[in-house]
Amino acid sequence: MEYDEFSAMNTTIQVAAEGNQDDLKLGFQQVRHFIAECEACFSRFREDSELCQLNRSAGSWFQASSGMFDLMQEALELQQLTDGLFDPSVLKALQQAGYDRSIDAIRESSPLPAAAIPKPVASRLGQTRLDPASAGIYLPAGVQIDLGGIAKGWIAEKATQLLAEYTPACAVSTGGDMAFHGVPVGEPAWQVTLEDPRDERGVLAILQARSGGLATSSVTRRRWLQGSQVRHHIIDPRTGTPAEVEWLSVSVGAPKTTAAEAFAKAILIGGSRVGTQLAGKIPELWFIAVNPDGSLSGTQKSKEIVYEPVDFQPAAPTRAENTNTL
């Protein structure tokens, strides 16, 4: 197995592929180049990025690249599928919460000055119009987009497709949003460690991913102080403020990484009711949530994903262990 690991998009990129080192060298180079191009296109921190141009064009038609059009189309579909809990038009709310520069810059200048709590504003993303014939996007005036998470998922998918030309088994992770193609020889699945959101050095479980996408949303990775308030980057579109959540992180498996990313965000914001509703609606979807004490909760399907040691002999549960806390 060959690995490549580097920093881009303010996160860690991991690439894994099976095959000859020399053959994969070109594939790895292409992935690095593709991710650099995508960062220049989808970053909201670069004034010359296509995303910033799209936001500046709100109120008029914008001629988009095929990648941007594709991504916006998926984002709109996923916003509807999640009843608006996934909403990329929360950029203004995110900026009001203090996330108006890169997370590294925020950490350097934290605590940020206190800010007034914004009034909830109904999303107008649904009024966005797309013209497939010309790859045109019309954002309603005043609507500003942040494609951060879903763009990472989309990039992981496309990079995996790129690498699949060089290998029968590969995986790409963009800060935890992962796409898989094939499985390593002799293995039933890709093994992925689920990081402890309370301590990035800790591992809570090993997940076995076979295909499709896997994404995690967390409220502990990107946090900062605004005045005396602890802020994070998961905005609840219903309130326009950082979401008040019941879990620290949610990991979702779905046929596509973009969908996994959107569902992870929606479930983290909406909690167990939304999670079980989505899992009931989409048969391929599974999810695992990390409770504040580090214990895990998930759907029945997610138990098939979590690695269980072969020789494991469960002990007879004690009275306390047998109590279902959910």
Next chain:
Amino acid sequence: MHKLTKTFLHLWMSLASVAGLAFGWAFLAHAQKPAPLIQSQVQIVTSIQPTLEPILTINDYLMTGARNGARSVPMVQNSNNTFPRLRTRGS
């Protein structure tokens, strides 16, 4: 003549009523009956909406293994016998 017609009509109506009842009884007797309530089917219907369940962490496995007297719990079984390098976390 009039009396004869009246008697014939009464007889015909009686026979038609009896025949109708017999036909109705036979029809209902052979009609498809509703399936009896099967508890397992009821459970399938109610379990369409998934529920959340506790999932064991690596730490749970380690602690349970220690309680059972195991010297160590085999954590990873991949062919390279290495800890997986891919990891997922909130981006």
